[in-house]
Amino acid sequence: MDRGFCIVPDLVPRATIEALASDLEPVFAATPFGQGRFYGYRTKRFGSLLKRSVHSHALVLERTIMGAVHAILGQACDRIQLNVAQAIEIHPGEQRQFPHRDHDMWNGAKGAHEYLVNVIWPLTPFTAANGATHIYPDSHGADGMARQDLSEPAIAECDPGAAICFLGSTAHGAGANVTSQVRRGIVIGYSLGWLKPYENLWLAYPPSVARTFPPDLAALAGYVQHRPNLGNYEGQCPSVLLGDVVPEHLGAVDALRPDQETMLAAFAEQERISQ
Numbered sequence: 001m002d003r004g005f006c007i008v009p010d011l012v013p014r015a016t017i018e019a020l021a022s023d024l025e026p027v028f029a030a031t032p033f034g035q036g037r038f039y040g041y042r043t044k045r046f047g048s049l050l051k052r053s054v055h056s057h058a059l060v061l062e063r064t065i066m067g068a069v070h071a072i073l074g075q076a077c078d079r080i081q082l083n084v085a086q087a088i089e090i091h092p093g094e095q096r097q098f099p100h101r102d103h104d105m106w107n108g109a110k111g112a113h114e115y116l117v118n119v120i121w122p123l124t125p126f127t128a129a130n131g132a133t134h135i136y137p138d139s140h141g142a143d144g145m146a147r148q149d150l151s152e153p154a155i156a157e158c159d160p161g162a163a164i165c166f167l168g169s170t171a172h173g174a175g176a177n178v179t180s181q182v183r184r185g186i187v188i189g190y191s192l193g194w195l196k197p198y199e200n201l202w203l204a205y206p207p208s209v210a211r212t213f214p215p216d217l218a219a220l221a222g223y224v225q226h227r228p229n230l231g232n233y234e235g236q237c238p239s240v241l242l243g244d245v246v247p248e249h250l251g252a253v254d255a256l257r258p259d260q261e262t263m264l265a266a267f268a269e270q271e272r273i274s275q
Helices: 014-030 056-060 063-076 141-146 215-220 238-242 258-274
Strands: 005-008 043-046 080-090 116-122 163-167 183-192
Touching (some): 056 080, 056 183, 063 163, 080 215, 215 238
Antiparallel strands (some): 005 163
16 A cells, blocks of 8 residues: 555465466467457467366465455455456467556546456566566555656566565556567456446356355355445345355345445335324
């Protein structure tokens, strides 16, 4: 919150990263290059990581990260959600990415609160030469966005096992890869639960997939309501779809914030007295 980003070294065991990288190896090989000046013509990307490797679950639910995400986003939402779980491979010859702020995917007023927190987990060492992420210190929040020019970037050089964390309002972009080797990493993003996520969670993780997740992971992947009544299925929490038997007909059940419950209770009491 002070500089807009931080790098936490050695946050997860290298063995976890190596197992994840092994699971994703054939997917990287099969994935075509992207198209467009933002995604890059020498970069590969694919999502749906939670169903591609069980080892991704440990990164999504990592305790230190989750504590920070809840502290940063929790004042502006009832629940947080997974915004993206994407793998990225930057090939030799890729240009430096346009500096941008990820919260600009939502066309809402900015500066009062953060919209998301992103965490990049390197699968290969990140170096200045192979495209390590450029992060612009103090570019975040209302004051940072008001600045006319970005500062010199910090180059997020680190090894697998580290977590590169930055706010949705922090300007950043991938560096150019001037080496002969690919640079691989994954980005796990968390956003306010009332936003439309970058990745379509219910298509990425339909009920048949999500019912294999632990409950806290399924909730991050969209199988929970955000009060009041957002993201419901037939008026109930969509977690009802994860049971062994899904009723054909459901009755709607309120999912309200405490302040709304209090307001409605007072209204109902007033109505009772007046009748």
